[in-house]
Amino acid sequence: MKLKLVLLALLFAHQIHAQTKVWFDTDIMIGMPDKAAREVDDGITLIMALKQPQIQIVGISNITYIDYSYEIIHKIVKWHHKGAAIPVYKGSPEAADLGTENDATKALYQALKKEKLTILALGPMTNIATLIQNHPDIIPQIEKISICAARTPDMIFNPGNGKLNVFDYNYELDPKSMDILLNSTIPLIFAGYEPSSYTHIGTIDLASLDRTNEADK
Numbered sequence: 061m062k063l064k065l066v067l068l069a070l071l072f073a074h075q076i077h078a079q080t081k082v083w084f085d086t087d088i089m090i091g092m093p094d095k096a097a098r099e100v101d102d103g104i105t106l107i108m109a110l111k112q113p114q115i116q117i118v119g120i121s122n123i124t125y126i127d128y129s130y131e132i133i134h135k136i137v138k139w140h141h142k143g144a145a146i147p148v149y150k151g152s153p154e155a156a157d158l159g160t161e162n163d164a165t166k167a168l169y170q171a172l173k174k175e176k177l178t179i180l181a182l183g184p185m186t187n188i189a190t191l192i193q194n195h196p197d198i199i200p201q202i203e204k205i206s207i208c209a210a211r212t213p214d215m216i217f218n219p220g221n222g223k224l225n226v227f228d229y230n231y232e233l234d235p236k237s238m239d240i241l242l243n244s245t246i247p248l249i250f251a252g253y254e255p256s257s258y259t260h261i262g263t264i265d266l267a268s269l270d271r272t273n274e275a276d277k
Contacts, residue, residue, distance in 0.1 A: 206248075
């Protein structure tokens, strides 16, 4: 799984003393029914981000499985955020409609018109690339984009115990959108596969969870 701990560390390593305003764009799928419960990484990252005093999440947008994740995001924010309400917006439903405006791209554009923001992009880049392509005037307002993607060329992406080979969903689902970011003037920070592949959640970590808490369950 693509672990987002590394991404948070990269994003905030040089900004410990100053609060950073962040827009959170996510393909969150935690708890989604499938052959097995879907990946927990984006859910854990959102919980962690809500607890970081050095950042302020000003808005959250989703991408893929937007109806399911919209409800999940609201639950996590309700359980873990005690401050002012954080608005949540639905983005691209399938990461296959580059250039098509949605609630997320419209809201992010308006937020950037008010102030400069850092974008934390955890899923495919469709929402962000649509914003950049349709509104190049807003590019100077984007401080940086931290992206959970990339790996060494020819390195197999096989998370967990190494028996499952998968593609890099964040990049390969919508490479045209990623190309727009790569060819822009916006500073990009990549959290690749290698750092997260050495981090595992074990029985000690699971034992520390509070099973009486809805979010921990």
